[in-house]
Amino acid sequence: MTHTADQHAKPPEVLRYTAFATDPAGGNPAGVVLDAAGLDDARMLAVAADLGYSESAFLTPGPAGTGPGERAYTVRYFSPQAEVPFCGHATVATAVALAERDGPGDLVFTTPAGTVPVTVAEADGALRATLTSVEPYVAEAEAADVTEALAALGWAAADLDAALPPRIAFAGARHLVLAAATRARLADLSYDFERLRALMLRLDLTTVQLVWRDDAHASGTVFHVRDPFPVGGVVEDPATGAAAAAFGAYARELGLVRATAELTLHQGTDMGRPGLLTVTLREEDARVRVSGTAVRIPG
Structure with missing residues (x-):
């Protein structure tokens, strides 16, 4: 019997965060996949649907032209039913997850809605993310x-x-x-x-x-x-x-x-x-x- 690459694909690590709160029982839960390389649209949607949160974020390395050492990522967002162009709470959750892994600082997210800069800083013992929207x-x-x-x-x-x-x-x-x-x-x-x-x-x-x-x-x-x-x-x-x-x-x-x-x-x-x-x-x-x-x- 032969197997396809998909059958042997390693399941992505899905982190769970809640945004706009310091208590896990508050705020808005989001799924975060910090390494979504190799996931196609169907698999990202399946992960989001299985998780059941209003949105989940999926990261891949920044677009071509990203400078060395620049903390830039391409981010896509999926609800349980469809892809959405932008999600604020999943952006905040993702930025804090990255800051916990790599330290606070400046990030650049390339999203379907446009480029979204995010800064994460520690304040009063908690990591706080600030996103800057696209032109409204x-x-x-x-x-x-x-x-x-x-x-x-x-x-x-x-x-x-x-x-x-x-x-x-x-x-x-x-x-x-x-x-x-x-x-x-x-x-x-x-x-x-x-x-x-x-x-x-x-x-x-x-x-x-x-x-x-x-x-x-x-x-x-x-x-x-x-x-x-x-x-x-x-x-x-x-x-x-x-x-x-x-x-x-x-x-x-x-x-x-x-x-x-x-x-x-x-x-x-x-x-x-x-x-x-x-x-x-x-x-x-x-x-x-x-x-x-x-x-x-x-x-």
């Missing part, structure tokens, strides 16, 4: 699409915060931003999975970014967020770095915050997996920075 944009959301999204969510038009109008925001992946008028509205999430999924596929959305501005903070820079993710086969993403970056662009475009600002996003609380995302805006740079910790999941 914010676009109008068609009224009919917003109406359909609200219907799929089971929200009424009156449930929206008129001060934060719906928009499509992009910083590596597209998200529909909808702002809830109350914390209670945000907390009550029960939606039509297939109906929202169909709309998101038509609009090429990665998540719907549901936000509530915490008016208890005079700074106006604290938000609670949730991200339905039916296109990835997941009801809800616990902490979403790509959506956080897109929301930073949205907040700046609408003048909700100063041109140079730091936003705090709380996510995962309503799922019992609290996470904390820091979004940094700089007046001189349109790109958005998203920071957070990550920790290895035991077992």
